[in-house]
Amino acid sequence: MAMKKASWGYDVRELTPSIRPQDDFYHYANRKWMDANPIPKNESRWGTFTVLRYETDKKLRSLLDELDGKRSLPAKSPDRTIRDFYRSGMDMERRNELSLSPLAQLLRKIEALKDADDLLSVIAHLHRIGVGVVWGSGVGQDSKNAERYALHLFQDGLGLPDRDYYLKDDAESKRIREGYVIHIEKLFVLMGHTKKQAIEAREAVMKIETVLAKASMKKEEMRDPDKTYHKMSRAALRKLAPSTDWDRYLKLTQGDKAPYLIVMQPDFLIKTSLMLESVPLAEWKTYLAFHVVNDFAGALSDPFIKQSFSFYGTVLTGMTAMKPLWRRVLGVVNGNLGELIGQLYVKKHFTKEAKKKMNELVDDLFAAYEARIRSLDWMTPATKKKALQKLGAFNRKIGYPDKWRSFAGLVIRADDYVGNIIRTNEYEHRRAMRKLLKPVDRTEWYCSPQTVNAFYDPNMNEMLFPAAILQPPFFSFTNDDAMNYGAIGTVIGHEITHGFDDEGSKFDAKGNLKSWWSTEDRKRFEAKAKKVEKQFDTYEVADGVHVNGKLTLGENIADLGGLSIAFDAYQQHLGRTGRKDIDGLTPEQRFFLGFSLFERENARPEFEKMQVLTDPHSPGLFRINGPLSNFEPFYEAYGLTKTDKLYRLAKDREMVW
Numbered sequence: 001m002a003m004k005k006a007s008w009g010y011d012v013r014e015l016t017p018s019i020r021p022q023d024d025f026y027h028y029a030n031r032k033w034m035d036a037n038p039i040p041k042n043e044s045r046w047g048t049f050t051v052l053r054y055e056t057d058k059k060l061r062s063l064l065d066e067l068d069g070k071r072s073l074p075a076k077s078p079d080r081t082i083r084d085f086y087r088s089g090m091d092m093e094r095r096n097e098l099s100l101s102p103l104a105q106l107l108r109k110i111e112a113l114k115d116a117d118d119l120l121s122v123i124a125h126l127h128r129i130g131v132g133v134v135w136g137s138g139v140g141q142d143s144k145n146a147e148r149y150a151l152h153l154f155q156d157g158l159g160l161p162d163r164d165y166y167l168k169d170d171a172e173s174k175r176i177r178e179g180y181v182i183h184i185e186k187l188f189v190l191m192g193h194t195k196k197q198a199i200e201a202r203e204a205v206m207k208i209e210t211v212l213a214k215a216s217m218k219k220e221e222m223r224d225p226d227k228t229y230h231k232m233s234r235a236a237l238r239k240l241a242p243s244t245d246w247d248r249y250l251k252l253t254q255g256d257k258a259p260y261l262i263v264m265q266p267d268f269l270i271k272t273s274l275m276l277e278s279v280p281l282a283e284w285k286t287y288l289a290f291h292v293v294n295d296f297a298g299a300l301s302d303p304f305i306k307q308s309f310s311f312y313g314t315v316l317t318g319m320t321a322m323k324p325l326w327r328r329v330l331g332v333v334n335g336n337l338g339e340l341i342g343q344l345y346v347k348k349h350f351t352k353e354a355k356k357k358m359n360e361l362v363d364d365l366f367a368a369y370e371a372r373i374r375s376l377d378w379m380t381p382a383t384k385k386k387a388l389q390k391l392g393a394f395n396r397k398i399g400y401p402d403k404w405r406s407f408a409g410l411v412i413r414a415d416d417y418v419g420n421i422i423r424t425n426e427y428e429h430r431r432a433m434r435k436l437l438k439p440v441d442r443t444e445w446y447c448s449p450q451t452v453n454a455f456y457d458p459n460m461n462e463m464l465f466p467a468a469i470l471q472p473p474f475f476s477f478t479n480d481d482a483m484n485y486g487a488i489g490t491v492i493g494h495e496i497t498h499g500f501d502d503e504g505s506k507f508d509a510k511g512n513l514k515s516w517w518s519t520e521d522r523k524r525f526e527a528k529a530k531k532v533e534k535q536f537d538t539y540e541v542a543d544g545v546h547v548n549g550k551l552t553l554g555e556n557i558a559d560l561g562g563l564s565i566a567f568d569a570y571q572q573h574l575g576r577t578g579r580k581d582i583d584g585l586t587p588e589q590r591f592f593l594g595f596s597l598f599e600r601e602n603a604r605p606e607f608e609k610m611q612v613l614t615d616p617h618s619p620g621l622f623r624i625n626g627p628l629s630n631f632e633p634f635y636e637a638y639g640l641t642k643t644d645k646l647y648r649l650a651k652d653r654e655m656v657w
Contacts, residue, residue, distance in 0.1 A: 009483035012583045022644035026624040029596035039602045044317035047601020053452045063344045078340045081412045088417040089329030096301045102418035110288045124252035130425030132156040139432040141459040146511035149435045151258035155216045155268040162614045166213035179315035204283040215271035220551040228264040241273030254433040318606030336424040338448030339405040345450045346400045350467040355399045365492045368568035378524045386516040393509035395462035400449040456498035458507040463495040473597045486594020489566035497561025501554040531654040539622045552618045561657040563627045588637040599623040
């Protein structure tokens, strides 16, 4: 499971000499590890990120087990809140005894629907407790006024991960669709319906969701922030979708204080509003009941858990075994009480020295990025000035928040797992709605410190690096600097580049959706981006299944930028420290080995097919070989020639930034 590691961060015995780095660097650097680390039965993929998440989960489990072993904790204290939530999920004896009963009151409320007013009331109630039916609503920054929060309405309501699963006729889409129909039917049987009733129910659910899918925007379309920004008054919303009593809905969801709304997909709301009138109430009851049980199935008894896994785990992603109970419960508790657990995690597993070193690396990457912008030959001075202003305005968040979030008033009970999830969802909903008339809090974190990932937020114009990603193999005090720059350095550069990718580049230094480009510069940028899009369109994941260059464009631009800027920063670092070869490898070759760790993984075919359809990230193979095939220093480090498989004609290479 763990990577063999030399004192400098990589064991050269991990290399595969039979694979030439000039032909396939990804497998040259990673094949031995991949062969020695098959995917566990309870995972859909297994690689750098998933291994690190597993190791982090074990640390979190130790913290929670420590709390669980304490005899007495003060009522309503943070430690008691965490412990009781965790205990409620781990108590399978009680969960099996309760079965579906934690949802009985909610299901009775749905069954008692008599008219359109009742239907809207239940939709609003489900939105308050985190069940995504019909459409969605939530509070976020106003993209054109980043200093204030706004209420957003958006498409939602599907049980499958993407609209295309309902609409495409390829073999994989049909397989998933057929599996989903069986899942719906079996869930209704578990709810106490006859086989005949369950078949009728599955038809009703699929009928509604297929209409919702047809009305939904494609994922790649939603990458354009201009297409998903439609500011409206309540009067304009009523005119847009008059079949829905929006004033009542907003009052029921506590969003009635919103002075205006942002409708992300107007056509979707028009369609769903009409559906509230045209679809028979009995079918709406079936659809709502299914989504309630489907959303909470993993928190119910064993039969519901197993049925949910049989579809979402096995059919959709290829897993053949569930994660152990402790990991499933930890995932839920961590997702709901992230910053409470984060305080325990940071106290035990994060140091000020790590934060200091990370800040130094970020400084180096920013300096390299500034130099890169100044040297661009395709951008005019006026646009460069704006780009540098944006770069200079970047905020960074590293490790953990300066101020921890309070969970005062949240009621958690050790014998009520489903209730704990519902109450936490509603607590977060109220917290979000209270933001509506307040200025944006730029100190707030939107992930926990124990998250193994990194983020860029265009509205905040900020990067966020949680404590948990600052671990080997991404980052280590004992690593050769080449490894740190190649691994965590490329992650830093990746997040900076998100501020200048096809989406982030449309936001200014303050985080507003506002053009700061000259028309000519924008055209040149889009021409360069188009080359990247077409390049990734050619990558084949399986027979006839290709990467979606448009959907993955932002991440691909960020990967290209992350690689090149981290390399520049490392070259500056070498200028200060001097060069030396280790194990016969030059500093540049070691840097590229560090980069190769970024996305090394094994993935199931089912997962890869789902990833191509739903994920804005390309599969790992193409996130390594793709950028390297465009990067001149890689050609120099390994002496690529025209006969090598990774060789790309100079005119076809494109780094964008």
